[in-house]
Amino acid sequence: VIHKQIVSIPDTVISEEEAAQYDRQIRLWGLDAQKRLRGSHVLLVGLRGLGAEVAKNLILAGVKGLTLLDHEEVTEESCRAQFLIPVGSEGQNRAQASLERAQYLNPMVDVKADTEPVESKPDEFFLQFDAVCLTGCPRDLMIRIDQICSQKNVKVFCGDVFGYHGYMFSNLGPEHHYVEEKLKAVKPSEGTSDGPDTKKPKVDPSETTMVKKTASFCSLKEALEIDWTSEKAKASLKRTPADYFLLQVLLKFRTDKGRDPQPSSFADDSTILRQIRDDVLEAQGLASDLIPDEFVSYCFSEMAPVCAVVGGVLGQEIVKALSQRDAPHRNFFFFDGLKGSGVVDYFATK
């Protein structure tokens, strides 16, 4: 594995304009983190609801460059599905149509549109980025791109929203380095007699120190191809979110049908979904009530508020990885919009 140091801190000064605009986030994650963001290039695939949220979050955070890649066209429906595409854009390319409003979010970021299908991109294309975020992509494509990126320490993120449900996945490589800020404290010194009223000049309670840490991540392929028939896997089943299996079902639907479940074919798609659920669970020796029948009602369309939640978490994970600050979530995040619960869990074959 070739270790590319992600974003050496550029030797440039933060401008007055940036200091003013980014003030409230510099106060949260510090100047170093902001500088690293400022040197990062990100590829975002898919500009539907979730993609638009991630784009907004990264542009506001102040990355150096963001490439919006999507080969699909704006339809009448997709016009109202995300907030970057202005009305009247039907027939235009989705990435292209999103470009102007995306750029307005933050003129200091270099936002580009790429209208080619991601499947047609050569391997080297992905390696020019520090991080790649895939939304709306079929399973095999995601696995392939994840493998390409891992070779060169390009951080990989995947995410999708299906109705009230959503997930994100990340692969930051086998050795992701980051820092955490910890408080310092001083033990009270023995020796001097302290009266009850004594107020000694304390160590400033806001002094902190930075601690270096490392986290390791497995590939997407490994995370998705767990054998649940093994004894070990069966034992951990009780603590495993059912959403993981729901994801498998939805990815299979996407592979088989070349699209996601859509309201206009609700009845047929529901039948297919239930069938896929049966197949997926049976193949793994799992009970079919792991995913109850009602699930079909809640996984159609991208619900806007669910895109906001998943896009927020996903966007922040990308920011954390690029800035190398704060512990990343390993390696899946599942959101259930009906329950309001958001769970982080690690899935790997080994």
Added chain:
Amino acid sequence: PAEVLGPGGETELADSVSSCRVLVVGAGGIGCELLKNLVLTGFKNIEVIDLDTIDVSNLNRQFLFQKKHVGKSKAQVAKESVLQFCPEANITAYHDSIMNPDYNVEFFKNFMLVMNALDNRAARNHVNRMCLAANIPLIESGTAGYLGQVTVIKKGLTECYECQPKPTQKTFPGCTIRNTPSEPIHCIVWAKYLYNQLFGEEDADQEVSPDTADPEASWDPAQTAARAGASNQDGDIKRVSTKDWARSTGYDPVKIFNKLFKDDIMYLLTMDKLWKKRKAPQPLDWAVVQEMAYIQEEVSGQGLRDQQVLGVKGYAQLFCNSVETLRSQLAEKGEGAQLVWDKDDPPAMDFVTAAANLRMHVFSMNMKSRFDVKSMAGNIIPAIATTNAVIAGLIVLEALKILSGDLEQCRTVFLNKQPNPRKKLLVPCALDPPNTNCYVCASKPEVTVKLNVHKTLVQSLQDKILKEKFGMVAPDVQIEDGKGTILISSEEGETDANNSKCLSEFGIRNGSRLQVDDFLQDYTLLVNLLHCEDLEKDVEFEVVGDAPDKAPPAPNVPEEDKNIANGNQDSALPSTSSKVPIEKDDVLIVDSDEEPSSSTMEAAVEMGGVKRKLEDVETGGAGSKRKRLFELPINDDDIIALD
């Protein structure tokens, strides 16, 4: 927009969504994200209200605004931006305060649902009461840094916003500020008081000179009295007001410097008992400071200019320059003028930075950069887009449950920075039923307040107790004395003559009862009074039932200015912005209001005091533990102890 379908693909919910009217209170960090989510989900009839204008520091997250909009009305620009991608939305924008009496109970009754996107307690209390009065569901929320929270309030079904006492803003005793500071924040508060004493509105609760009546300073009570007497006779420190003295010197920076950092410090040194167990302060003399060298900056300019820490000479120079600038500002405004502190006014910020640092140096503390001082002095809450995006998404999900009639599915949801031991990053918790003793939503709310009837003025009762503590906007007070004596009328001018009188002058004594009404909020509170002569120093009243550490603030707690005209009021007290680690899994969200400058009001997380169940409702588990949490965590790991 994504279609909102019921279990069988039905569209009742979608119909309800597109036809109902909703109110969004606030168009800032949460508000922008919320408006976007609402229209994309299919909400068509939205009213949004915000009193504030756009500032450049908003642009990292309030994405409906661009640089060209700085200075304009948030509500107005938010509406225009949303119409760009959803022209068929029917949005009404109000550039106004929600506490304006125009927005009465009838106004609130127009809506199926109200969603708060606020950053201050006063407004939250007010909207809480209006929604109770109108019997409309309210979705309350808040964020700070990486943390956030959403909850639902429905009269009779859930706790209201005021069912659980919230921690009051942290205050420091007068003698800590004036005599024995031990932390930078004490020096910063002192510097803000100093600004007001010299250039702004003088406030008896914001004294900066040495406190001769400090109980710690005397070896016996007789000595305290002697000391207090002596200074009165000398006619120095206590007699002449700081402003008058400064005027008499022509606001000479060197003279002011020497008084504050040399003479007053030397006086403190004579109060020798204070320094028995503390490091004594070391006076600074201007002439001596001039002999010092400037500290060479090591940082080559890679950092933010504001993050540099100057040396003593640097801050002395800054002090001098800012005094001169402020002096001119004052002169320009003319006779009897007053300045109002604003963190975004450079000379005002310079002044506080310089004065605070000089005092820190005198008291042997490490000095702080302007950047850090601004955070503390301005109560700045760090804020990012993603946290607000998540919370605003959760708000709409709760809204959908309400519109479906599924109130029992509603939850309080907490957003953590890291997953809890049960792997949850987003933790839903069941809502609690109303507190039957709540002084707001109980059927006949009642409280008991301890105070000194011979010392408490009617004005104080109105401002500090009824408005500040009990959240009323326009109280009417009757004494239950059989005659229905009117103590305070909300009508302008009617009871002004009463303001400077003590309560006892109206026959109020131990056991007296007051009936207090706020007609706008449709709220009546019965207040029982207990006469008490030995309240703690600096404590003017105590609400019985509040735990001691939540005793009402010391008299010097100005709330944010309810006057929206460029509310430049200084919230002189610090927020609990110190980073105190708490147990993993617990999140707390504290009221840390940033002060409003003429252009900005930051979103503060404000739901302190919310009980946090460690077990969530779905899995049950071994009973839920309830905790009251009050610190804002920066990280939830252990402290690293150093020797």
